[in-house]
Amino acid sequence: MAEAPEIAAPEMTLEEIVALCKRRGFIFPSSEIYGGIGSTYDYGHYGVLLRNNIKNEWWRAMIGERDDIVAIDSAILQHPRVWEASGHLEGFTDPLVDCRTCKLRFRADKLEEAQCGRKPSKHPGEFAECDLTDAREFNLMFETHVGPVKDQGSTAYLRPETAQGIFINFKNVLQFARKKPPFGIAQIGKSFRNEITTGNFVFRTREFEQMEMEYFVPPDEAEQWHRYWMDERMRWYTELGIRPANLTLRPHGPEELSHYSSATSDIEYLFPMGWSELEGVANRGDFDLTQHARMSGEKLEYFDPDRGEAYIPHVIEPAAGVDRAMLSFIVDAYETEEIEGRKRTVLRLHPRLAPVKAAVLPLVSRDGMPERARELYADVRAQVPAEYDEGGSIGKRYRRQDEIGTPWGITVDGQTMEDGTVTLRDRDSLGQERVPADGLGERLAARLGEPWRTPKLG
Ligand code: GAP
Numbered sequence: 001m002a003e004a005p006e007i008a009a010p011e012m013t014l015e016e017i018v019a020l021c022k023r024r025g026f027i028f029p030s031s032e033i034y035g036g037i038g039s040t041y042d043y044g045h046y047g048v049l050l051r052n053n054i055k056n057e058w059w060r061a062m063i064g065e066r067d068d069i070v071a072i073d074s075a076i077l078q079h080p081r082v083w084e085a086s087g088h089l090e091g092f093t094d095p096l097v098d099c100r101t102c103k104l105r106f107r108a109d110k111l112e113e114a115q116c117g118r119k120p121s122k123h124p125g126e127f128a129e130c131d132l133t134d135a136r137e138f139n140l141m142f143e144t145h146v147g148p149v150k151d152q153g154s155t156a157y158l159r160p161e162t163a164q165g166i167f168i169n170f171k172n173v174l175q176f177a178r179k180k181p182p183f184g185i186a187q188i189g190k191s192f193r194n195e196i197t198t199g200n201f202v203f204r205t206r207e208f209e210q211m212e213m214e215y216f217v218p219p220d221e222a223e224q225w226h227r228y229w230m231d232e233r234m235r236w237y238t239e240l241g242i243r244p245a246n247l248t249l250r251p252h253g254p255e256e257l258s259h260y261s262s263a264t265s266d267i268e269y270l271f272p273m274g275w276s277e278l279e280g281v282a283n284r285g286d287f288d289l290t291q292h293a294r295m296s297g298e299k300l301e302y303f304d305p306d307r308g309e310a311y312i313p314h315v316i317e318p319a320a321g322v323d324r325a326m327l328s329f330i331v332d333a334y335e336t337e338e339i340e341g342r343k344r345t346v347l348r349l350h351p352r353l354a355p356v357k358a359a360v361l362p363l364v365s366r367d368g369m370p371e372r373a374r375e376l377y378a379d380v381r382a383q384v385p386a387e388y389d390e391g392g393s394i395g396k397r398y399r400r401q402d403e404i405g406t407p408w409g410i411t412v413d414g415q416t417m418e419d420g421t422v423t424l425r426d427r428d429s430l431g432q433e434r435v436p437a438d439g440l441g442e443r444l445a446a447r448l449g450e451p452w453r454t455p456k457l458g
Pocket of ligand 1: 160161162163195202205212277278279280321323324
């Protein structure tokens, strides 16, 4: 197992990130007016826009920039036998202990991360009164019932991963998309796990969104494709602005491997709480197709006309989480600095990820500036996502845009009324240049297509 890199001092606390996300409408605790429900979150306006941009970038990498991967959107409720075949019914469990004294429940393998119910704060088992049961296996799937009758035959499960919806469609895609290995099927969608230990904000929740791609390859090419996808996925994060020093690839030890995997490496990110999994890249071998073929009676193989034989493809799976990706992009982009004696918080997001690309601001609310700014706003908005804001001092309006990561501020001032130019403010350098208002939207749209490097790299 590779050594985890040394933990550098975090640049901020998770609490600062949580506060920014609430203050600026990215993420709210769910059901807050009823006191909240453990570890579920609602995404506000900027959160939705940022998540959409992350998902769009993932689709771009999977489908827009290549032609060997197709998309799918499978159902969340699937036949219960899917989970029997996949091994989830039997093996998707965490070891659990109960404390007979405080009546709380903990993951047996994560006691050192858990807090005992008593005060002062200690780990379960550390008080003399702690009375822990033996560990027993707890299945993480959410159970529900399909139809009006709640009996054994109506039991169904909310999917714990999107991957199985891809495997059960292997035959459909092979026939209708006319693909041959190596090829992939990609999916983004919600998954559900009744996690015992949640926490660290949106890092581990019970309802989350995954971006998973199953890449079907000839068995003798599996290792080489596994390496390929680890490199590709690392590149995706760094090209979108994550600093390479905050990312690492950690191969699983034999005791950590999932029941389906012969090799998995986690892409880990240096979150404020330390190095933790951002994405897994697994070699699933032929486990899933073999299991579904056996349970369903369908042949799930590929006949290779060149080799004159049929084979069950092996599967390489990059499996990412939208919520964790979002958290890592926000954490990596977050910075506070002092400008002329005042604190500025800024999200130095990749412009393509930024929820809003440009803010159009009249310098003052008179002398025809709001009217001119609104006209310009309509032009810019037709090209890139933009906002118009005329409330409060210009400094306050810039600060607000800095906190949501808007890369460009466009200010309409007295000179605009005379010569048709505006100031274009850069979020990162704070440089301001005078540019013609005409065609500005088109020029900003073109800049979104250019390679970008985070200014945090110097
Ligand atoms: N199909 C393989 C699979 O699901 P996983 O490592 O269990 O593998 C893949 O999940 C990714 O999904 C993780 O790397 C993480 O980003 C995200 N994920 C998993 N469980 C999560 C949870 N409880 N909360 C938020 N994200 C989660």
